[in-house]
Amino acid sequence: MRRVGAAAVVAAAPLALAAALWFGSVSLPADEWFRTLAGGGADASREIVWGLRAPRAAAAFAVGALLAVAGTLLQVLLRNPLADPSILGISGGAAVGALAGMLLGLHAWAIHGLALAGAGAAAGALLALAVRLTGWNIYRVLLTGVALGAGCGAAVSLMLALAPAAQVHGMLFWLLGDLSGAQQPLPAWVTLAAVLACAQLLALKLDALTLGTLKARSLGVAVGATQSAAFLAAAVATVAAVMVAGSIGFVGLVVPHALRLAGFSDHRRLLPLAAVAGGALLTAADTLARSAAAPLEFPVGAVTALVGVPVLLALLARTR
Amino acid sequence: MLAASGLRLAVPGRTLIDGLDFFAAPGQCWAVLGKNGAGKTSLLLVLAGLRAPEGGTVALDGAMIAARSRREVARRVGILLQDETESFWGTALEYAMLGRLPHEPAPFGADPAAERAALAALAEVDLAGHAAQPYRTLSGGERQRARLAQLLVQSPDLWLLDEPLAHLDLGHQVAVMRLLARLAAGGRAVVMALHEPFWAARVCDHAVLLYDSGRPRQGPTHEVLTQDHLEALYGCRLEPAAAASTPVFLPTS
Numbered sequence: 001m002r003r004v005g006a007a008a009v010v011a012a013a014p015l016a017l018a019a020a021l022w023f024g025s026v027s028l029p030a031d032e033w034f035r036t037l038a039g040g041g042a043d044a045s046r047e048i049v050w051g052l053r054a055p056r057a058a059a060a061f062a063v064g065a066l067l068a069v070a071g072t073l074l075q076v077l078l079r080n081p082l083a084d085p086s087i088l089g090i091s092g093g094a095a096v097g098a099l100a101g102m103l104l105g106l107h108a109w110a111i112h113g114l115a116l117a118g119a120g121a122a123a124g125a126l127l128a129l130a131v132r133l134t135g136w137n138i139y140r141v142l143l144t145g146v147a148l149g150a151g152c153g154a155a156v157s158l159m160l161a162l163a164p165a166a167q168v169h170g171m172l173f174w175l176l177g178d179l180s181g182a183q184q185p186l187p188a189w190v191t192l193a194a195v196l197a198c199a200q201l202l203a204l205k206l207d208a209l210t211l212g213t214l215k216a217r218s219l220g221v222a223v224g225a226t227q228s229a230a231f232l233a234a235a236v237a238t239v240a241a242v243m244v245a246g247s248i249g250f251v252g253l254v255v256p257h258a259l260r261l262a263g264f265s266d267h268r269r270l271l272p273l274a275a276v277a278g279g280a281l282l283t284a285a286d287t288l289a290r291s292a293a294a295p296l297e298f299p300v301g302a303v304t305a306l307v308g309v310p311v312l313l314a315l316l317a318r319t320r
Numbered sequence: 321m322l323a324a325s326g327l328r329l330a331v332p333g334r335t336l337i338d339g340l341d342f343f344a345a346p347g348q349c350w351a352v353l354g355k356n357g358a359g360k361t362s363l364l365l366v367l368a369g370l371r372a373p374e375g376g377t378v379a380l381d382g383a384m385i386a387a388r389s390r391r392e393v394a395r396r397v398g399i400l401l402q403d404e405t406e407s408f409w410g411t412a413l414e415y416a417m418l419g420r421l422p423h424e425p426a427p428f429g430a431d432p433a434a435e436r437a438a439l440a441a442l443a444e445v446d447l448a449g450h451a452a453q454p455y456r457t458l459s460g461g462e463r464q465r466a467r468l469a470q471l472l473v474q475s476p477d478l479w480l481l482d483e484p485l486a487h488l489d490l491g492h493q494v495a496v497m498r499l500l501a502r503l504a505a506g507g508r509a510v511v512m513a514l515h516e517p518f519w520a521a522r523v524c525d526h527a528v529l530l531y532d533s534g535r536p537r538q539g540p541t542h543e544v545l546t547q548d549h550l551e552a553l554y555g556c557r558l559e560p561a562a563a564a565s566t567p568v569f570l571p572t573s
Contacts, residue, residue, distance in 0.1 A: 079405065079407055204421060205421075207410075207414075207418055207421075208418055208421055210405070210407050210408045210409070211404055211405055211407075211408055211418070212401075212404055212405030214365075214370055214401060215401055215404055215405070217370055217390055218368060218370060218394060218397075218398065218399045218401070219394055219418060219419070219421040219422055219474070220389075220390045220391035220392075220393070220394030220395070220421055220422035221390065221421065222389075222390055222391075260409045265408070265409035265410035265411075265414060266410060266414060
């Protein structure tokens with residue numbers, strides 16, 4: 001049963017990527033599309049498929065994978081089923097930076113820089129306030145993250161209220177997650193490879209951590225070092241995802257849960273499968289977001305929730 | 321094997337144990353008895369190196385346990401905890417396989433050696449038919465036996481068990497006590513916190529009684545588990561039960 005589930009998840013990835021290359025505001029004839037995929041086709045087709053859709057699909061996949069891996073790590077780390085990348089306040093910090101940049105009318109690269117600074121400041125504040133000063137305490141980390149997130153949320157609300165009407169649309173898209181500017185997927189993929197490698201080395205220790213810190217220590221796990229490494233990996237994954245696509249919710253929450261409910265609990269399998277499933281989910285959601293009512297685009301974060309909620313509810317309904 | 325010297329354990333406002341010298345040798349089976357809150361769990365955690373004592377030292381084969389790496393300790397010392405966070409999503413087999421963790425299991429892919437060991441351990445605790453069952457759907461007694469199976473896979477030289485009979489029916493209590501006695505007879509050291517002096521007298525060769533005064537009493541079970549000592553320990557009147565091969569004391573009617 002689990003093998004069928006794993007095969008379905010792995011098969012979903014190429015299907016989602018193929019759909020991302022196929023669907024769009026311009027419809028290509030099937031023979032031209034296949035010719036373009038094979039390296040031929042007209043210049044315009046190549047530009048549409050390889051120049052526009054492929055980088056965006058690759059970015060969407062990497063972001064989805066990063067969010068799902070971060071969510072998986074945080075749910076173990078915080079022993080909280082509601083943990084997802086936004087719970088640390090990192091997305092909130094990035095949002096404050098990005099929206100401040102938009103409000104000031106700065107260039108795109110400066111907005112990116114401010115988002116990175118905001119995310120880094122939030123992660124640094126969390127580390128300093130909740131971890132470094134007093135040692136690891138999941139409740140303190142959770143509450144600090146929630147408090148930072150609430151503070152950032154308030155700042156975002158203020159900026160939305162103060163912003164000229166013309167800027168609010170762009171701000172809202174950033175807040176709901178937007179992949180329209182994601183044309184350079186390489187940094188996200190490099191980060192994903194590094195985070196996944198780190199997470200994979202922690203996988204067995206994370207299994208033991210699900211039994212509680214005392215039991216994990218009795219099984220020989222260096223709990224503090226494992227928690228710090230997992231937290232760092234989750235934070236880096238979140239920052240990388242937010243930098244590419246803004247704040248996309250639900251992928252980091254729903255994907256790990258769906259896989260656990262489908263019977264995957266061993267983190268050596270769960271983490272890579274979460275990456276593939278998260279990547280496929282966000283790629284499919286982004287394809288839907290940009291092609292369902294093309295040329296109009298929906299915020300991808302809204303689509304991930306619309307797709308993910310029924311899936312999670314269906315899995316919960318059939319689980320004892 | 322494990323030597324504790326001058327141990328002092330305390331909780332805010334109260335000293336639990338004051339000045340305990342304790343030595344567990346291979347082949348010995350120890351019972352730790354005492355009222356609720358007497359310090360049984362704290363003592364086991366200190367002996368496992370999972371809690372620092374307020375005073376004194378714990379050494380494993382002559383080296384301070386606190387100075388050894390957690391993995392090194394975990395290969396020698398295993399502990400059955402009274403409470404465990406129940407957020408494990410895998411099967412009973414996967415749960416038991418986690419006992420391989422201190423022994424450097426394969427970081428990637430399947431681990432047939434761990435799987436074989438875990439299946440044998442589950443069979444040992446009468447859970448052979450539950451290997452594929454999600455751990456969280458096991459009953460309380462089945463979970464307790466799955467925890468023992470994990471310890472069997474961990475295969476430590478020193479077994480510390482906090483209420484190993486909790487949640488178990490009488491038949492499985494007998495089976496688990498026979499298993500622990502067999503481990504001790506095979507050269508492992510076993511230390512278990514119990515609430516039933518009867519099992520301590522029948523299975524263990526040594527006992528530590530943790531009194532409210534903080535001054536523990538220890539020695540061979542036939543010397544320590546007397547009516548007077550147990551009445552003082554639990555604060556209730558006892559009487560010897562007739563027709564028992566092991567001295568057994570029951571509360572007076």
